[in-house]
Amino acid sequence: MRTMYRKHFAYSFIAPSLILTLVLGVYPIGWAIRYMFYDYKGYGQERFIGLENFTQLAHDSQFWESVFNTFVYAGGKLLLTLPLALILAVILNTKLRGRQLLRGIFFMPTIISSAVIAVVFFTIFNSYNGILNQFLLKYGVISQKVDWLGPDHAMLTTIIVAAWGAVGNYMLLFLAGLQNIPVDMYESSSLDGANKRQQFWYITLPMLGPVLQMVIMLAIITSLKGYESIMVLTEGGPVGKTEVMYLYVYKLFFPVSTASTVLDQQFGYGSAVGFVTALIVGAVTLVYTLMSRKLNRMY
Amino acid sequence: MYAFIQRSALWIFLLVVAIVTVFPVAMALLGSFKTNAEIVGGASLLPQHWIGSNYADAWKQAHFSTFSWNSLFVSTATTIGTLIVTAAAAYAVDRFEFAGKKLYVGLQAATMFIAIGAVVLRPQFQLMVKLHLHTSLWGVILILISAHASIFFILLSFMNGIPKELDQAALMDGCNPFTTFWRIILPLLGPGLGVGALFTFRAAWNEYLLPFVFTMNSPKLQTLTVGLAGLRYGATAAAQTNLIMAGACLSILPLLLVYVLANRSFMQMTAGSLKG
Numbered sequence: 077m078r079t080m081y082r083k084h085f086a087y088s089f090i091a092p093s094l095i096l097t098l099v100l101g102v103y104p105i106g107w108a109i110r111y112m113f114y115d116y117k118g119y120g121q122e123r124f125i126g127l128e129n130f131t132q133l134a135h136d137s138q139f140w141e142s143v144f145n146t147f148v149y150a151g152g153k154l155l156l157t158l159p160l161a162l163i164l165a166v167i168l169n170t171k172l173r174g175r176q177l178l179r180g181i182f183f184m185p186t187i188i189s190s191a192v193i194a195v196v197f198f199t200i201f202n203s204y205n206g207i208l209n210q211f212l213l214k215y216g217v218i219s220q221k222v223d224w225l226g227p228d229h230a231m232l233t234t235i236i237v238a239a240w241g242a243v244g245n246y247m248l249l250f251l252a253g254l255q256n257i258p259v260d261m262y263e264s265s266s267l268d269g270a271n272k273r274q275q276f277w278y279i280t281l282p283m284l285g286p287v288l289q290m291v292i293m294l295a296i297i298t299s300l301k302g303y304e305s306i307m308v309l310t311e312g313g314p315v316g317k318t319e320v321m322y323l324y325v326y327k328l329f330f331p332v333s334t335a336s337t338v339l340d341q342q343f344g345y346g347s348a349v350g351f352v353t354a355l356i357v358g359a360v361t362l363v364y365t366l367m368s369r370k371l372n373r374m375y
Numbered sequence: 376m377y378a379f380i381q382r383s384a385l386w387i388f389l390l391v392v393a394i395v396t397v398f399p400v401a402m403a404l405l406g407s408f409k410t411n412a413e414i415v416g417g418a419s420l421l422p423q424h425w426i427g428s429n430y431a432d433a434w435k436q437a438h439f440s441t442f443s444w445n446s447l448f449v450s451t452a453t454t455i456g457t458l459i460v461t462a463a464a465a466y467a468v469d470r471f472e473f474a475g476k477k478l479y480v481g482l483q484a485a486t487m488f489i490a491i492g493a494v495v496l497r498p499q500f501q502l503m504v505k506l507h508l509h510t511s512l513w514g515v516i517l518i519l520i521s522a523h524a525s526i527f528f529i530l531l532s533f534m535n536g537i538p539k540e541l542d543q544a545a546l547m548d549g550c551n552p553f554t555t556f557w558r559i560i561l562p563l564l565g566p567g568l569g570v571g572a573l574f575t576f577r578a579a580w581n582e583y584l585l586p587f588v589f590t591m592n593s594p595k596l597q598t599l600t601v602g603l604a605g606l607r608y609g610a611t612a613a614a615q616t617n618l619i620m621a622g623a624c625l626s627i628l629p630l631l632l633v634y635v636l637a638n639r640s641f642m643q644m645t646a647g648s649l650k651g
Contacts, residue, residue, distance in 0.1 A: 082471055083472075083473045083474075085551075085553070086467040086473040087467075087473060089463040089466055089595075090467040090468070090473075090479060092459070092460045093460045093483075093523065093527065094464075094479060094482075097483065097486060097524075099502070099521070100502070100518050100521035101486045101495075101521055102496075102515065104494070104495035104502075105494075105495065107497075108494045110511070116401060135526075135626070140440075160392070164389075167385065167389065181393050181396055182392070182393070184397075184400070185396060185400075185630065187581075187634045188631075189581030189583060189600050189626065190581070190583070191579070191581075191600045191603070192581070192600055192623055194604070195425075195603050195607055195619060196399050196400075196619075196620075196623050197399060198607055199403075199414075199616050199619055200399060202492070205414075205616065207406075207414070209404060210415070210416070232625065240399070243396075244396075245414035277566060277611075304583050306585075308583070308604045308607070314519055323493075325492060325493040325494060326492075326493035328493065329493060329496060329497040330496070330497070330591075343497060346494065347494055347495070350491055350493060352502035353492065354492070355493045
């Protein structure tokens with residue numbers, strides 16, 4: 077009797093969370109899985125078409141370009157942020173003067189919305205009256221305006237903006253990992269005559285292994301997923317140069333007023349693209365997990 | 376001598392990174408006090424004349440007073456809702472045995488890892504239209520509350536640290552689980568709730584896509600992030616960099632203030648969530 081009574085309590089405590097999760101978290105996924113097999117524009121008739129969306133997807137060069145772009149974007153972002161974050165963390169883990177302040181400064185970007193970051197950087201990078209161009213012109217570094225958000229540089233600019241917002245976060249995670257390494261390991265190794273560089277390669281990196289693996293995993297997922305700042309900064313343009321997978325999916329679901337690419341709203345096709353995109357992200361994560369496990373065994 | 380050079384190189388590196396980090400924010404802050412002509416024309420860092428009219432213009436003409444109110448409303452409601460929902464769920468999971476508990480925890484964990492992204496926005500939107508919640512910000516708030524898995528796990532670990540003897544004692548004294556939760560658990564959960572509030576508030580305040588999608592046809596409901604990004608698309612956007620700067624500062628500064636005040640716990644918790 078008593079446990080019955082307590083059970084009812086438990087269910088009533090869990091109900092709000094469970095209902096919200098089921099209705100707004102699980103149902104939408106079911107919705108998408110159903111519409112993958114439909115032709116449905118969001119209005120009018122919906123029609124079951126089997127796997128046709130997926131055959132269309134296979135020939136959709138715009139999508140595969142966005143896949144390519146996503147990997148360039150994610151790769152660039154990781155190459156820029158992770159080493160920098162690690163270096164900063166290692167430096168700020170030493171007894172350096174003003175390290176608290178520096179930690180605070182480097183962490184600051186992560187509390188700002190990526191949309192707001194994109195807007196601010198837009199005022200810096202836009203070619204017409206952007207601050208960067210004005211500055212470079214004034215000091216004679218360049219003789220004519222550089223189109224930072226144009227086809228040639230847009231991807232690099234997007235990566236820089238993303239990196240600016242992400243370094244602090246990874247730095248902090250690395251710092252947390254570094255603080256778990258016992259100090260006496262360094263002390264005894266320096267008694268044995270190891271220098272700073274040797275300590276980094278033979279103590280810090282191996283000891284940081286698990287944290288490193290987790291942070292890299294986190295970084296891979298978030299950079300493959302992220303499209304908010306790109307949406308604000310370039311809308312995927314110019315001419316699809318910064319179109320990433322999830323932004324492409326987004327455009328299939330919501331009408332976008334953009335000069336770059338105008339797509340038809342297509343819920344069925346969008347669901348199929350979204351599903352494949354999630355699979356791609358999942359596959360990359362899986363490959364990474366397997367690889368890092370192998371590396372683990374090699375050590 | 377060698378050590379000196381090494382040390383200088385280290386500091387130069389740190390300073391360069393610090394300047395690059397601070398520069399965009401400082402520029403937005405300084406730019407918000409410049410006239411538009413000065414931003415567009417020159418590259419001097421400090422304003423020639425400090426003017427506050429950008430803020431007045433942004434606040435009134437560009438409707439940032441409405442945006443700020445909407446942001447505050449969404450963030451506060453989301454924070455309160457998330458804390459209630461997650462604290463109750465964490466209490467049930469940590470203190471009671473019931474069928475389906477593992478399933479529930481697994482479900483919460485799964486929601487953090489499935490990255491279906493933009494797809495779910497659409498069904499969520501359709502659902503809110505059906506419930507007639509798309510004409511207010513309540514739809515956005517409910518969806519934001521529903522994404523509570525990470526806060527649930529944070530609170531669960533805090534809950535674990537509260538001795539179980541306490542609620543047994545309360546039960547003896549005639550409390551039922553509801554009053555125990557309200558009188559004993561919630562007050563003791565204070566630090567956890569604080570951290571959860573900080574995280575939820577930041578996420579809701581910074582959210583862009585959801586409010587963007589939900590307020591496409593109702594500008595009056597836009598939040599700061601949406602309104603700000605909208606300025607850049609606006610017909611006159613090219614001429615209004617100064618307003619964009621002022622708007623950006625309005626959206627950054629409140630959070631920056633909270634962050635500076637709670638700096639230590641903010642950083643510690645972000646780092647702590649790694650150890651989990």
